[in-house]
């Protein structure tokens with residue numbers, strides 16, 4: 001295929017069209033099978049490389065010659081929102097080492113497996129409270145607004161020291177920042193409001209310290225309030241939007257695969273592995289993880305030149321037959337631990353131990369407490385988040 005043909009054929013974000021809503025866009029899947037490192041056109045008319053196979057994705061994300069610094073000219077932005085954020089209060093997810101490592105290190109202790117595992121009883125209590133409220137005198141509800149979204153929001157608020165009463169405010173601003181449809185003005189306004197809110201919160205912790213991350217960053221004295229606010233924004237958004245969408249989409253995928261659901265119900269020891277398989281199968285970071293080459297690098301037989309942008313499509317990598325035979329099927333008994341749903345390399349998701357605990361508790365508790373759980377609308381009417389940077393469903397009406 002020539003470059004011109006491939007440019008015509010592939011635009012990103014790519015439409016899923018009428019295909020299975022759990023599968024990657026057919027055009028990107030086709031690329032993985034036929035032309036795995038390929039040029040594509042982004043929504044704003046610029047072009048970049050798509051790297052689609054598991055091995056190549058790990059190579060790019062593990063190679064320091066590929067930068068995560070979004071201020072470098074040519075960096076591929078997946079949404080207008082992400083482009084608007086550049087240079088304004090950057091966070092370490094879009095920085096390279098040593099700055100990235102210096103800032104990330106300030107948070108590693110909070111997200112270590114041991115620390116997060118100790119939160120299990122608290123997360124379980126939150127999940128049970130939410131389900132008590134959701135099921136009280138009712139037989140149907142929207143699982144997103146009543147369970148999947150509030151659970152990780154409550155947890156990240158507790159960790160950060162953000163008052164949960166403000167959830168409508170930050171959930172709304174996050175939605176604008178993550179939408180593919182938001183205008184530049186909408187994104188700038190939402191970001192400014194979120195940063196102002198978090199700056200004020202950080203300032204307030206000076207006189208009234210607590211055990212939350214924001215307060216401890218203030219006490220540390222190494223960052224100013226704006227830097228702390230930027231860090232808080234990253235954690236607040238990454239901490240609730242991702243797990244919320246994984247939870248709802250996981251429930252939907254299980255309801256669509258009743259044999260797999262039955263296996264899980266029969267044997268709850270499968271839950272941990274099932275969560276990894278759901279992370280692999282659903283891969284909610286569905287448009288790719290962005291990088292930019294700082295030198296000429298050969299990947300999958302193609303030369304990516306210095307200054308060219310790259311999107312590592314972790315969702316197609318997670319369907320790579322060489323690593324996950326029969327990968328287009330959900331198999332809760334599969335060993336899916338090599339998935340790249342949390343990325344790979346130095347930027348690999350900081351919050352993954354927390355996301356795992358939340359997802360394991362959410363899935364196990366829902367299946368145990370709601371044995372008759374079912375979809376309350378036709379599958380065709382489920383509002384999938386095709387319009388958002390993080391995939392999932394806008395709502396999930398269920399009954400039990």
Ligand code: HEM
Nearest residue numbers: 092093238239242243246285341342343347349350351355
């Ligand atoms: C980074 C996915 C949950 C915080 C990442 C990256 C991915 C990802 C793919 C890599 C981005 C890159 O390399 O450019 C997910 C998924 C989640 C999830 C699928 C849930 C199912 C969370 C949670 C938190 C979190 C709960 C925090 C509370 C972060 C942070 C980074 C990150 C801070 C940046 C790490 C760095 O640059 O060193 N996540 N994430 N994530 N995630 Fe998550």
